Amino acid sequence: MGDADGYMYPRYLQHVAYSDESSLNTLDICIPHPPTEDRKQVWIIFIHGGAWLDPEIDSSSFKKTQDIILASHQSDNIAGLASINYRLSPNPSHPRDPSNPSDPARNARHPDHINDVLAAILYLQETHHFEDRYILVGHSCGATLAFQVAMKRYWGSQYESTFALELNVVPPMAVLGVEGLYDLVALVKHHSGESEYRDFVSNAFGSDERVWAAVSPTSGEYEESWPDGRLVVLAHSREDELVEWEQVELMERALRAQGWGEASDGRSLKLIELRGKHDQVWEEGKELARAIEATLDLVLTLA
Structure with missing residues (x-):
């Protein structure tokens, strides 16, 4: 399907640079239909997982899901879809793609990851003008990042709250966490016999557990930081062999409180x-x- 501007839809934009920090500061964007003035339409923005360090999980991990959504009746309610790449923490022992100390794309440490996500959302908001009309979706550590957007802060080495939304990013109307990491201290404790959990959390946030607690979504004060938030959806499988259901229970408890x-x-x-x-x-x-799709159904009832 085309429009008066000569574009064919769905329109796909690959590896769109949203900042010049590194080669990983890119977005994949899909515009399903010619833009309209329909205020009920929303954007879907996806943040991939991979423990903040896996080079084999990137924005392309959203493609199969995106294709399914585009083929569904829900596509009429979607103004755009985007999948975010962001700088990764060092992974010099990766068997196929080890990181190089000189590569800025593969030597990130918090708050680099969340600052990249914020910069990507700001780019999309300034380009497509959807303000809060979006669902922020994150898988695994991507769910951590999605809630950190709603938390509006990161914690630096001095343990002082610093507002990370100085970029004037408008938080989403809904957050969907999928197989998410919500309490990093509890996660590492649960997997105390598996050193890789402590390793990837330390790799991203340093070794101080006070910082892990502070950046965890369970510590968010959402009434203050996200007063316009309308919906949180926690989606998780009991068959998940890497992230236990306890993470959902801890996040649900924190939100209900x-x-x-x-x-x-x-x-x-x-x-x-x-x-x-x-x-x-x-x-x-x-x-x-x-x-x-279930989250979008709920959002449309709130509109």
């Missing part, structure tokens, strides 16, 4: 039980698409 899920507060909380292993939900695409 702040009034999420209480109808009178207008802040909805929904749990969706998925099927499949940790990466299977995006590798096959169907379960991630199901979670996004």
Whole structure:
């Protein structure tokens, strides 16, 4: 399908640079239909996982899910879809693509990851003018990053709260966390016999557990940082072999303690039980698409 400007739709824009920090500061964008003035349409923005360091998981991990969504009836309600690449933490022992100390794309440390995500969202908002009309979706550590956008802060080495939204990023109306990491201290403790968990968290955030606690989504004060937030969806599979259901329980408890899920507060909380292993939900695409479509249905009822 084309429009008066001569573009064919869906329109795909690959590896769009949103900053010049590194080769990984890019976006993949899909515009399903010619732009309209329909205010009910929303954007879907995806943040991939990979423990902040896996070079084999990137923005392309959203492609199968995106194709499923575009083929569904929900595509009419979507103004655009985007998948974010961001700088990764060092991974010099990766068997196929070890990081190089001189590569700025592969030597990130918090807050580099979240600052990249914020810069990407700002680029999209300034280019496509959708303000808060978007669902921010994150898988695994991407879910951590999605909630950090709503938390509006990062914690530096002096343990002082620094507002990270100085870029004037408008937070989303809804966040969907999929197989998410929500309490980093509890995650590492649960996997105390598996050194790789402590390693990848330390690699991204340093070794001080006070910082891990501070950056964890369970520590967010969302009534203050995200007063216009309307919906949180936590989607997780009990078959996930890497991230335990306890992470969902901890996040749900933290949100309910702040009034999420209480109808009178207008802040909805929904749990969706998925099927499949940790990466299977995006590798096959169907379960991630199901979670996004369910979240979009809920958003449209709030509109």
